[in-house]
Amino acid sequence: MSRKEDPIGVFDSGIGGISALEAMMRILPGEVFIYYSDVAHAPYGTRSTEEVIALVRDVTEKLLAQNIKALVIACNTATGAAAATLRKELTIPVIGMEPALKPAAEHRKNGSILVMATPLTLKQDKFIRLMEKYGDGAVKVPCPGLMELVEQDDREGEERYLRQLLARYDLARVDAIVLGCTHYVFLKDMIREIVPPHILITEGSEGTARQLKRVLEREGLLNEAGAGQLILQTSGTEKDLEMMTRLIQRTSIAGDMNKNLNPDH
Numbered sequence: 297m298s299r300k301e302d303p304i305g306v307f308d309s310g311i312g313g314i315s316a317l318e319a320m321m322r323i324l325p326g327e328v329f330i331y332y333s334d335v336a337h338a339p340y341g342t343r344s345t346e347e348v349i350a351l352v353r354d355v356t357e358k359l360l361a362q363n364i365k366a367l368v369i370a371c372n373t374a375t376g377a378a379a380a381t382l383r384k385e386l387t388i389p390v391i392g393m394e395p396a397l398k399p400a401a402e403h404r405k406n407g408s409i410l411v412m413a414t415p416l417t418l419k420q421d422k423f424i425r426l427m428e429k430y431g432d433g434a435v436k437v438p439c440p441g442l443m444e445l446v447e448q449d450d451r452e453g454e455e456r457y458l459r460q461l462l463a464r465y466d467l468a469r470v471d472a473i474v475l476g477c478t479h480y481v482f483l484k485d486m487i488r489e490i491v492p493p494h495i496l497i498t499e500g501s502e503g504t505a506r507q508l509k510r511v512l513e514r515e516g517l518l519n520e521a522g523a524g525q526l527i528l529q530t531s532g533t534e535k536d537l538e539m540m541t542r543l544i545q546r547t548s549i550a551g552d553m554n555k556n557l558n559p560d561h
Contacts, residue, residue, distance in 0.1 A: 300519045303527070304508070305359035306368040307332040309340035309351075310447050311540050312479030313370025316393065317526075318547040319505035320368065324512070326522035330362060331370075333540060336531035339443050340373045341414025341477070348377035348416070355531075356382060365517050368508060369393065372413060372476050372500070376420035389511045394426060395476030396498035401430040403496045404471045409434040412461075413476030414443065423476075437461070439477070446479040449539065454483055458490055467491050475499040482543070 304327050306317055311333050321329060334340075334355050340348050352374050356367060366389040367382065369375045375392030382390045395417070400409045409431075415438045417423055427434060439461065445453045473495055475481055481499045488497060512518040526544075530536045 299365055300517055301328070301522060302363050302365040302517075303328040303330045304366045304368060305330050305332065305356075305362070305364035306370050307334060307352075307355050307359065307374075308369075308371040308478060309333075309374060310335050310338040310443065310479065311536075311543050312443065312446060312477060312482070314540065314543050314547065315478050315481035315499070316368070316370040316501040316504050318544075319501040320508055321524065321526065323502075323505040323509055324518075325524045326519045328519075328522065328525045328527070330359060330364065330527045330529060331540075332359060333528075333530040333532065333536065335447070335536045338447070339414070340371065340377075341416045341443060342440060343416065345377045345416070345420070348374055349381055352378040352382065356386070358529075360386075360388075364388065366391065366508065366512065366515075368504065370478055370504070372478065373417045373420075376417055376422040379422075389515060389517075391504060391508045391511060393478065393500045393504050394422065395474045396500040396503065397426050397430045397434065397474055400472035400474050400496060400498045401432065401434075403498075404433055407433065407469045407471035408465075409472045409474060410437050410462075410465060410470055411435065411474040411476050412437045412439050412442075412480055413474075414438070415440055417476055433471070434474075435465075439480070442483075443477060443479040446482055447539070449542070451486075455486055455490075458483065458487060462487075462490055467495065470495055472496040472498060 368391045372393050379392035418436045
């Protein structure tokens, strides 16, 4: 088997990265993807940077053991904490995510930009540098607990949380909302119903998928002739796999799907 046919490893602290996975599978239909959900150690967003780096290294080792040709960190928090470290340590491409602040800044007129993210993402150096470049009018909106509501598929809780959160802001003076966590992408339609139609809602999944394709092409690793496949793995339980499967069924992802529990559990 050529290196082109090797799988791409994608991971998140939970199931939110499935929103990025959907874009990757749509843009790269010939690839084999292993999606690893480290739900046993979620959430990452309230941990220290050092803890997140250690957890990311552990997941990466599990994926490297399966001969992945590239690694995608489908988590804004883990990208900010560990992507630079992994790029120094690994020989395969490492693709990360960041809040889609640039398109929001390009759309901005005279209003503000609400950047919804985990508390740790908003504290990280990577995000601070992003704010320095594109952050005129941007307001940090930490969302502790929101990721967990998405993981639990608690629609009533999600809506109650979002309405209370967004009621703090004069939405008539907001030009854009940035969804700075992959979990929040599943709330996009709900947010769209709550906020005025003039507000642009941005997220980073499409940009990450396009960057992955560019890197694979550059490295001669793109598999255009493959049939496409998805393998689900988790540090959690069978119940977590079922939740991942239900979430995938809410997306446009197609193709074969295999489900594996982490053999350590």
